Amino acid sequence: MDDKNFETEAIRTQIERSQFLEHSSPLYLTSSFVFEDAEDMRASFAEEKERNIYSRFTNPNISEFVAKICKMEGAEDGYAFATGMSAVFSTFAALLNSGDHIVSARSVFGSTHTLLTKFLPKWNITTSYFKVNEVDRIESLIQANTKILYAESPTNPAVDILDLELLGNIAKKHNLILVIDNCFATPYLQNPIKFGADLVIHSATKLIDGQGRVLGGVVAGNKELIREIYLFSRNTGPALSPFNAWVLSKSLETLAVRVDKHCENALKVAEFLENNKNVNWVKYPFLRSHPQYKVAIKQMKLGGNVVAFEIKGGVEAGKSFLNAIKLCSLSANLGDTRTIVTHPASTTHSKLNEAEFLEMGITDGLVRISVGLENVNDIINDLKQALVE
């Protein structure tokens, strides 16, 4: 970030005040904008003027949200989307041609995996995968037609960590576009551009909203690449709604304080689970026992709010644990004020086969906890009583 600190930019980056001199940004719930005359309209469409035309292209609330994200990520430019998945899809669709190739970590969000394996091949775009513990294989997967190196860190749902500096170096050496899904870390905990990423993607639905209200996505990074993504999106229509942009921009004002507390609670939950006799293993980036702990502390400010663990007793034990939960929610989202417990094998990742599961670090008994902002003692008490059922 150029001059001011993160929290200040998150609060003080604001679109121009209207004639009413409001303190907090108003909501511009309008599909289109008007022109002074024919010449103004012509010049606007010719992009000789930077101004709003139609909310599928740009809108003041969306611009404010994107401007904040760019400052937080150290990005030149960005574009916001209706969902995280439309951000992921539009990035691939805008930047790749038929015959192009992606090298991706195997551990990616379920829908991203489905996009890579089922849909992109329809347009002759193929993907080779590396496991998170096999980063030394990445260079051998690169082909003459490889354009994008893609990864998440921490990964969903197994909370593995990839070394962003290493990925940045590989991408630079082979002239690839490095795209990092930074959803679990948020721009507060990790800035992939610092390590060489060209583009950073967020599902803003998660910690950026932070209260389980709206869907949203954003891509930020290199100006020329964002221009391609903008041209694709302006014509295909995955735009974020102004209302959701307004909500998300307000949410960013409190991102730092919320995420600090989420991380504090998550570390306590992870430490509790690590000492529970009914748990086989726990993965949390800032636990010393995490296999990539050293990388995590190098590239993240704190460990995030997601904890993964495996209950002793496999699928049946996992199911009875979920059934015994009283306070936490069984829900598909994450990054909410409310703690959420999920079982990826039977939900978000259920479309995968057994071999794919294991390659992604998912086991039948893996439980993912998105630790919320309730009093941590209440969260731990709920997990404790459910673990002894």
Ligand SMILES: Cc1ncc(COP(=O)(O)O)c(C=O)c1O
């Ligand atoms: C890492 C990651 N990327 C992308 C997405 C997709 O985001 P959305 O649900 O906003 O489309 C998710 C959703 O869970 C996610 O966890």
